[in-house]
Amino acid sequence: MNMRATVAMQVHNTLGEGVLWCDRGQVLYWTDIHASTLWRYRPHDGALHQWSLPERLACFALCEADGWLLLGLASQLAFFHPASQRLVPIMAVEAELPTRLNDGACDRQGRFVFGTLHEPPGGGPKQPIGGFHRLNHDLSLERLPLPGVAISNSVAFSPDGDLMYFCDSLTRSIQCCDYGDEVSDVRTFIALDDPRGEPDGSAVDAEGALWNAQWGLGRVVRYTSDGRMDRCIDVAASQPTRPAFGGTHLSTLYITSARDGLDEAALASQPYAGALFAVHSDFGGLPEPRFPGPPPHVIAAA
Numbered sequence: 001m002n003m004r005a006t007v008a009m010q011v012h013n014t015l016g017e018g019v020l021w022c023d024r025g026q027v028l029y030w031t032d033i034h035a036s037t038l039w040r041y042r043p044h045d046g047a048l049h050q051w052s053l054p055e056r057l058a059c060f061a062l063c064e065a066d067g068w069l070l071l072g073l074a075s076q077l078a079f080f081h082p083a084s085q086r087l088v089p090i091m092a093v094e095a096e097l098p099t100r101l102n103d104g105a106c107d108r109q110g111r112f113v114f115g116t117l118h119e120p121p122g123g124g125p126k127q128p129i130g131g132f133h134r135l136n137h138d139l140s141l142e143r144l145p146l147p148g149v150a151i152s153n154s155v156a157f158s159p160d161g162d163l164m165y166f167c168d169s170l171t172r173s174i175q176c177c178d179y180g181d182e183v184s185d186v187r188t189f190i191a192l193d194d195p196r197g198e199p200d201g202s203a204v205d206a207e208g209a210l211w212n213a214q215w216g217l218g219r220v221v222r223y224t225s226d227g228r229m230d231r232c233i234d235v236a237a238s239q240p241t242r243p244a245f246g247g248t249h250l251s252t253l254y255i256t257s258a259r260d261g262l263d264e265a266a267l268a269s270q271p272y273a274g275a276l277f278a279v280h281s282d283f284g285g286l287p288e289p290r291f292p293g294p295p296p297h298v299i300a301a302a
Helices: 264-269 296-301
Strands: 002-004 006-009 016-022 027-032 037-042 047-052 057-063 069-073 076-081 086-092 099-106 112-118 132-135 141-143 152-157 163-168 173-179 183-191 198-204 210-215 219-223 229-234 240-246 252-257 276-280
Touching (some): 016 099, 027 057, 027 240, 027 252, 037 057, 057 112, 069 099, 069 112, 112 152, 152 210, 163 198, 173 198, 210 252
Parallel strands (some): 002 229, 016 240, 057 099, 099 152, 152 198, 198 240
Antiparallel strands (some): 006 276, 016 027, 016 252, 027 037, 069 076, 076 086, 099 112, 112 132, 132 141, 152 163, 163 173, 210 219, 219 229, 252 276
8 A cells, every 4th residue: 555745844955854743742753964963843833943063963852851852873872951952962973983873873772772874984885893782771872683784764663662673774674673672583574675775763652563764765665563564654765864744643643764975867857856745644652752851950940
């Protein structure tokens, strides 16, 4: 069954990513990574706002403390309070490697799980030297015992939190593993058979199905928990990047997209590349888990 997403906002993002819905504020957040910009959209009145950040913003999470976000910047983790623009650094990540943060999401316990992306200093092919990490509630950081990664993506969790999805986009397959305090039994969930496409960001619905944005193929695909392709949403941009459920009933699927790497001919044929898209879904999403921070002294000082 194919559906088609419509343009929610024409924002011309270079690399739109990291989209998520805040149920408390009824707003949608996402990032334009290369522009180092955080975006916020309020659907009920169309209000749009953006914040410039000191370095590229790759991913982020909501915090239990109202008004705060946990940011995965290119080189570090930080707390951010958009209303006051207060930025509180937490720690650097993979400082010894030529990598930056990329995709991330909170697990069902509110721990922030994210991966990195190789940026070869002199250009050239990316290598699987990055990793997947978890920021725990006490702000301790651990590298998860998962395979090395060149372009981390598709970080998502089953509704009960017992399964983690992830991928290295260059392999064109999405992996999953048993998940909890420990991870085990890494296995292939789905593999793309079209060499033009790569799996990008993902979201999980209330039934446990995975919705994956497929870079290069202009679509978001729903896979049931047994890996069967169930729905396909066509997007008027060849590079969709990540879906997220939002709206009052979590029944609207929002999709970010990118213009990055497209030549003049491709941009002319894809006027909505880089836009924010939306489509009504017959499947509801899940509330976004929140990281239990920032620390009390940060809240008191804000």
